Amino acid sequence: xxxxxxxxxxxxxxxxxxxxxxxxxxxxxxxxxxxxxxxxxxxxxxxxxxxxxxxxxxxxxxxxxxxxxxxxxxxxxxxxxxxxxxxxxxxxxxxxxxxxxxxxxxxxxxxxxxxxxxxxxxxxxxxxxxxxxxxxxxxxxxxxxxxxxxxxxxxxxxxxxxxxxxxxxxxxxxxxxxxxxxxxxxxxxxxxxxxxxxxxxxxxxxxxxxxxxxxxxxxxxxxxxxxxxxxxxxxxxxxxxxxxxxxxxxxxxxxxxxxxxxxxxxxxxxxxxxxxxxxxxxxxxxxxxxxxxxxxxxxxxxxxxxxxxxxxxxxxxxxxxxxxxxxxxxxxxxxxxx
Amino acid sequence: xxxxxxxxxxxxxxxxxxxxxxxxxxxxxxxxxxxxxxxxxxxxxxxxxxxxxxxxxxxxxxxxxxxxxxxxxxxxxxxxxxxxxxxxxxxxxxxxxxxxxxxxxxxxxxxxxxxxxxxxxxxxxxxxxxxxxxxxxxxxxxxxxxxxxxxxxxxxxxxxxxxxxxxxxxxxxxxxxxxxxxxxxxxxxxxxxxxxxxxxxxxxxxxxxxxxxxxxxxxxxxxxxxxxxxxxxxxxxxxxxxxxxxxxxxxxxxxxxxxxxxxxxxxxxxxxxxxxxxxxxxxxxxxxxxxxxxxxxxxxxxxxxxxxxxxxxxxxxxxxxxxxxxxxxxxxxxxxxx
DNA sequence: ATGAAAGCGCTAACAT
DNA sequence: ATGTTAGCGCTTTCAT
Numbered sequence: 126x127x128x129x130x131x132x133x134x135x136x137x138x139x140x141x142x143x144x145x146x147x148x149x150x151x152x153x154x155x156x157x158x159x160x161x162x163x164x165x166x167x168x169x170x171x172x173x174x175x176x177x178x179x180x181x182x183x184x185x186x187x188x189x190x191x192x193x194x195x196x197x198x199x200x201x202x203x204x205x206x207x208x209x210x211x212x213x214x215x216x217x218x219x220x221x222x223x224x225x226x227x228x229x230x231x232x233x234x235x236x237x238x239x240x241x242x243x244x245x246x247x248x249x250x251x252x253x254x255x256x257x258x259x260x261x262x263x264x265x266x267x268x269x270x271x272x273x274x275x276x277x278x279x280x281x282x283x284x285x286x287x288x289x290x291x292x293x294x295x296x297x298x299x300x301x302x303x304x305x306x307x308x309x310x311x312x313x314x315x316x317x318x319x320x321x322x323x324x325x326x327x328x329x330x331x332x333x334x335x336x337x338x339x340x341x342x343x344x345x346x347x348x349x350x351x352x353x354x355x356x357x358x359x360x361x362x363x364x365x366x367x368x369x370x371x372x373x374x375x376x377x378x379x380x381x382x383x384x385x386x387x388x389x390x391x392x393x394x395x396x397x398x399x400x401x402x403x404x405x406x407x408x409x410x411x412x413x414x415x416x417x418x419x420x421x422x423x424x425x426x427x428x429x430x431x432x433x434x435x436x437x438x439x440x441x442x443x444x445x446x447x448x449x450x451x452x453x454x455x456x457x458x459x460x461x462x463x
Numbered sequence: 464x465x466x467x468x469x470x471x472x473x474x475x476x477x478x479x480x481x482x483x484x485x486x487x488x489x490x491x492x493x494x495x496x497x498x499x500x501x502x503x504x505x506x507x508x509x510x511x512x513x514x515x516x517x518x519x520x521x522x523x524x525x526x527x528x529x530x531x532x533x534x535x536x537x538x539x540x541x542x543x544x545x546x547x548x549x550x551x552x553x554x555x556x557x558x559x560x561x562x563x564x565x566x567x568x569x570x571x572x573x574x575x576x577x578x579x580x581x582x583x584x585x586x587x588x589x590x591x592x593x594x595x596x597x598x599x600x601x602x603x604x605x606x607x608x609x610x611x612x613x614x615x616x617x618x619x620x621x622x623x624x625x626x627x628x629x630x631x632x633x634x635x636x637x638x639x640x641x642x643x644x645x646x647x648x649x650x651x652x653x654x655x656x657x658x659x660x661x662x663x664x665x666x667x668x669x670x671x672x673x674x675x676x677x678x679x680x681x682x683x684x685x686x687x688x689x690x691x692x693x694x695x696x697x698x699x700x701x702x703x704x705x706x707x708x709x710x711x712x713x714x715x716x717x718x719x720x721x722x723x724x725x726x727x728x729x730x731x732x733x734x735x736x737x738x739x740x741x742x743x744x745x746x747x748x749x750x751x752x753x754x755x756x757x758x759x760x761x762x763x764x765x766x767x768x769x770x771x772x773x774x775x776x777x778x779x780x781x782x783x784x785x786x787x788x789x790x791x792x793x794x795x796x797x798x799x800x801x
Numbered sequence: 802a803t804g805a806a807a808g809c810g811c812t813a814a815c816a817t
Numbered sequence: 818a819t820g821t822t823a824g825c826g827c828t829t830t831c832a833t
Binding site for chain 1: 825827
């Protein structure tokens, strides 16, 4: 009884018109060698029968796979939504199916996610963000072409932002304002995701300052709030915090207000993402723009290229992030020593 | 040369082990009737050859289609990201492929979007939000099972929030605070998407007040800012604005600040969505929560049910929204008369 | 427990 | 211009 929605096939159309299936196939793909007359007859019959091409069967018959698998770490994070919309922009209107896989939670074990994309026989996987180990990423890349977004992986198509430069710009901005006790609120640690913290630490040391790093247990606003609360409870609490991403910064912001602190006079804050929220009046969060939409757009383009040229050299597209200074950062006040 | 990534098939495994394809198929689906011994041999060989089941071919061979097509109006709107994550929660870990289709822009012509989902032969389409005419929705539903999220459609599985109640609650909240010049900032008009404005207008009239409605040309923050700027430039400008959604409200907020107004003393604002942003310190936007994640979760559940019972009666799940009062609303001040 | 064979809806040589 | 035939990788009767 599953045939309630069974649709007509090429055979049905062929029978109706009185021609072979081949002609129907040709007609629908605009292949040459079908007379105008029969073409019309075929389209008419198709319409009458409500025939729709079955893209899946077509893909199976053709050898090549055109579907694009998109893996998103956390769709509720604006960055990933932006990447998704960038990818969409790059893909042709009606060309490649987009098969989505979103991580359930940041459990580090993205296993199932990519696995299901592979079983769906996508022609390529765009992954933003891969949390797996470098080793495993290489294994996966052997099975299916991979475009790593947000994280550079050797020998694998990579589209990312220069995190070292971004973190340096953020840290230097705070140092230049006169801050000395600058903390970095990082996320959980994963292969390929420690660039920002390292660049921060290096920049601090280069300035003769002591790095103060705290890891949040997730990349969310709540995690940021919890972690920042600890940071702000310290006897010699930092006068500035630079966070791994905007949600974390927004969480830190809540923690600060909960303590009655006011920004930026008593605490300077720098986020990372330059999400729409950060530009809102009253939020005014200084943040590093990593051009997420652009990242997605380029990733989509790279994927398309890879699909048509499987053996070309791995792409390595690095965008330069941009520090957007707003009103959440200011020089430290003299009496904020305690 | 496309075979660089060609993976092993059941035949390859069968050959390697020295059994028939049938056994391999059985073994991988856990079908009964395969001895432990051969099962082991099969799995071993599969591993050796790097065999991966081809879910697409399997779907083709089986008659029923298990893939779920998800249509999202605007992924950069948090509501849709929430719906997506709700849907994900409802679908079994590794069960149903999720094929995504996102509208390029709000051009009203979602045509291609759903069309490509149909050609991808998904078993069901979860659509949030359908902008098409009622008539066309019914046509589509004849071709493939449809779950309409966010908008009730007669005879079609629908999962939505009681917009009339939400809009009424918002409007009454403002009336109760003492406002009389309350404007409604609506979005572009589409079939099935005028409930909020109508409920607002009705509530106003019921209170003996005159509705003041303005349509933004999109559902975005920018559109909201543009439209609100007009509203606030009126000689007898409203003392309160209730918007169709949060981005629109956030835009109105920017417009207000750009004019040097302060909230909520000089302008009360009520949004709709209760997005994360609205709860931020300094934003504090009073908003109607439509439980987007829950909407998605239920839609996923309904879709699964429909897949296993194509002929059941259409589901009609209506959630009750909740007004969340924050600090963007207050009584009008006496001297705000102009 | 195991295998043979037909078929899912389509494409792609290879005829005619 | 049109038709024939063999697959694509898998599931599923039906035999054995």
